[in-house]
Amino acid sequence: MQLLRRGDSGPAVEEIRTTLRQLGLLSDVPPGSPQVFDDQTDHAVRVFQQGRGLITDGIVGPDTARALREAGWALGDRMLSFTLSTPTTGDDVSTLQERLLELGYNPGRPSGLFDQQTEQALIRFQRDYGMVPDGVCGPETLRALRQLGRKVTGGRPHLLREQELLRRAGPRMRGKRIVIDPGHGGPDRGVEVAGVTEADLMWDLGRRLVGRMSATGMEALLSRPENGNPPEAERAEFANRVGADLVVSLHTDASFSPHAQGMATFFFGNGSGTTSNVGAEFADLVQRELLTRTSMLDCRSQPVTWELVRRTRMPAVRIETGYLTHLGDRRKLLDPGFRDVVAEGILVAVKRLYLLGQDDQPTGTFTFNDVLAREYGRDEIPAV
Incomplete structure (x- = not known):
């Protein structure tokens, strides 16, 4: 993809600015304003990059563009399921994984990537709560996830699991x-x-x-x-x-x-x-x-x-x-x-x-x- 940085203009820049506004990182601009990657956009991109664990250079390359796309999704915005060829990614997937972990199901680390482990955790949740175990996070599954309370307490579940695995591994190499x-x-x-x-x-x-x-x-x-x-x-x-x-x-x-x-x-x-x-x-x-x-x-x-x-x-x-x-x-x-x-x-x-x-x-x-x-x-x- 084309790298976008301060001074660039065009539809791709406006798409980035729109996402940054939706995330509350960039203020609204009057209709018809130039689609320019200006100083305010550069600052907003850097703030976003810093918060997402990306290189803070103000340049929108492949990693930053991916993260911006993923940040635009909230749980419930779309159906979520596993696809082998092009796995679904986004903040909504991270939220789903966090929720499954809180309920005692293990989708792995909340990475924002809907993989097979996430699908299997979702299927187990659906089966346990009397839903069709199809591995798809649709309206019925979403309602159940929101209604149920946490089962795992005492810390973030994925952190507890990772630390417990390390403890059980023992000191021998x-x-x-x-x-x-x-x-x-x-x-x-x-x-x-x-x-x-x-x-x-x-x-x-x-x-x-x-x-x-x-x-x-x-x-x-x-x-x-x-x-x-x-x-x-x-x-x-x-x-x-x-x-x-x-x-x-x-x-x-x-x-x-x-x-x-x-x-x-x-x-x-x-x-x-x-x-x-x-x-x-x-x-x-x-x-x-x-x-x-x-x-x-x-x-x-x-x-x-x-x-x-x-x-x-x-x-x-x-x-x-x-x-x-x-x-x-x-x-x-x-x-x-x-x-x-x-x-x-x-x-x-x-x-x-x-x-x-x-x-x-x-x-x-x-x-x-x-x-x-x-x-x-x-x-x-x-x-x-």
Whole structure:
């Protein structure tokens, strides 16, 4: 799609302005006013982006355009059902998922995507309350959802469920399934500077991470082949299909400014209370481990609604390992020893996540051999 930004005009801009007015982010304008992406529109877009976990740049690209479309739907505006080819998305779907969770049915994380898990939760609700179990949220189902009180109390249900799954998983790494997602690939090389490409560096980092995780007894799977570049939705579907416990997506960043530098981590959070708490905790652990081990600049952990972290049913974290456009960061990323340090830091963050704060060590002091020793015992550490 065409990127829309300050100074643009036309019907597409007016459509964006109409949506922003409906959301209360832009004031009404007199009829016949120019259809211009002006300063007020730019500000409204930035406020919307910030509230939705999007990059706050004032530019309406594919992610912002999608989020604007979805924000225009309220529960009851339309019939909701599962379609395999083009799944229904929108704020009305998020509301439906939240309501099902409150009533004790599990559609997964309230992502705003009407998937098969949402359909099955809706069918169970309909069957239990004497309706035709067709998986369609129509007028009768909607009335029942609005009339019934909450069954789950003590916190947001999806957060309670995610935290309980983490607790039940136990501290051992053996048997846990992790999807490693090296960014880009195939003809899409990602960020490219001076012959160095994001796709190549992250593939190498991904392989190093897979090797270390496999040595601990974990099942580490790559989301793509070396020369492949599946869309983010397919990468998320792969993680869902194999039943992963965690997803780690690896990227580098870029900026027009040569001074931009540092590491950042991202987890699912939509700005309206739906957040992956385990994802946020994991992102924070990764961020702190990597900063301590590498002395990179801290660009913080942040909630986002990007497709990969949104569509995965398990906690997913995207790691921006540095700016290829920054000379210092690029020198570090080109060093195999640095990539080994990053791989070890991510592995230790996974271990610390499952330890739940029990028998842990200070940030940056846990090593790969320490992890192996806890899994096998000092005398049983396998050769790596």
